Amino acid sequence: MIAGLIEGLPRRALILLGVLLVALIVAPLVAGDYLLTVLILILYFAYIGQAWNIMMGFAGQLSLGHALYVGLGAYTAAALYVNFGIGPWLGLMVAVPVAALAGAFIGFLAFRFRVAGVYFAILTIAVAEFARVGFDHLAWTSGSSGLFLPVRQYAHNDLWLLRGHPAMFYYVILAASVLALIGCRALLQSRVGYFWLAIREDEEAARSAGIDTFHYKMVAVVISAGMTSFAGVFYAFFYNNLFPEQVFHVLRSIEIILGPIVGGIGTLFGPILGAFLLTGLAEMLTSTLAALGVDLPGAKQVFYGICLLLVITALPDGVWPWLSKRIGLTERNK
């Protein structure tokens, strides 16, 4: 099992991954609450970036509406908890199918009726916007006035109900990110992964090589959507409040895709590196500005813009393909 996980990885990659993992595991022991929150945010984006990358980076389907799956996951689990006292892990069992179904709906519409490229991207935005407006008026989840999870001081961490100290949330999202990385690597090296790459590269040639492209694109959307919904469940229980205007907003969808774009679309480590670079540096910028007493609203957005500009012009494949070459670690397929 373990041997299968590390098979084919160069020694240097193993060492670097090991060091990174150990550093992340001990981080809460030395990090303050603020830094811990930043790390949680980074891993949160690393996780979703990984999920989005399955669709875009592997199968070549551009989704600009991944906030839909985050939102559906968040609202499903939160509503079940608030209304019926059902915990997040059981809620996840409902949230994943709900999000996967939404993904299947979009996928079916698009792939059956040959909606591709930009038009597919627009369709994903449209459905997410539709959900945003819909949830604004859905009484069961308190509509636009927001859904709140009960919060009080917790004497101890309750992993089952996801109530407690940020450190617990940190380890949950760390575990999820590690599992996402392992899962994506396994997918990429499987039959499905090869077929996805073929579809990404040239769909018509893929069909002529016998690949049922409709089927494999559906598999990509469903897996990506289901995986993303976990991030939503996590979001709901970490922030304890949900507003349709926030979670389903198209800006959330854009935020999700910045990390993988900066890190390297289609690579396994790109989404992780991208999350560290973007979220890490943006938070550093915010806190530095705050420490200097400078009030610059929108500084983060400007920073994102500059980062994107730099990456697109200097490293169009992303930072990771360039960096990995520098340190002698190239990933297959990219």
Added chain:
Amino acid sequence: MSALLLVDAVSKRFRGLIAVDRLSFEVPEGGIFAVIGPNGAGKTTLFNMIAGAFAPDSGSIVFTGERIDGLPPDRICRRGIGRTFQIVRPFPALSVEDNVIVGALLHRPRVDAARAHAHEVLRRLDLYDKRAQRASSLTLPDRKRLEVARALATDPKLLLLDEVMAGLRPTETDRIVAILQELNHETGLTILLIEHVMRAVMALASHILVLHHGAAIAQGTPEQVVRDRAVIDSYLGAEAVS
């Protein structure tokens, strides 16, 4: 020899222009069958109908005893027809090996089995030493052979080759001719090819069909076809026989 592929009264028109006009022919199992003809004769249209890129307006295409006209390209490939494209379309960002593995995975669920098969095919096509290169970095002759390799990896009973020799130098043409002959002799693979390079057609084909304005103007062995008056007038030109 029985017919592996049976094309019966197939027609296709594009906005009033008849591309293929009630064309009928049989491709015998184990043979190398060439379709020649001037540009615009309907050769690629014919190929696209056999491979499932689009359906014929009328007529039927029967492969191994079953109708395949109108089926999508992936289903046709799974039935045993592999194709190459006139303008090569390898998966550019993937390695040569991965390009062929994609094909090999069609009838092999396990990646390691597919890789082993891909290596075999790559050796046959003289690409084994370049297996780690990105497909986009290959030269045109190599990319043409990669197309053949990917199609071949899907274990076809019938291989459709759309001008794989166009744009190649004579030495490269001879190399592909030798590879195709070897494949046909050793594995009994049936090959249907569109080709303009007559030296390749004459060296390879056991049977030739000449298309002109979407219709067959001649059919037969290479010797019969090159002496056919209509073929000389419309396509080959008088100097070809002299």
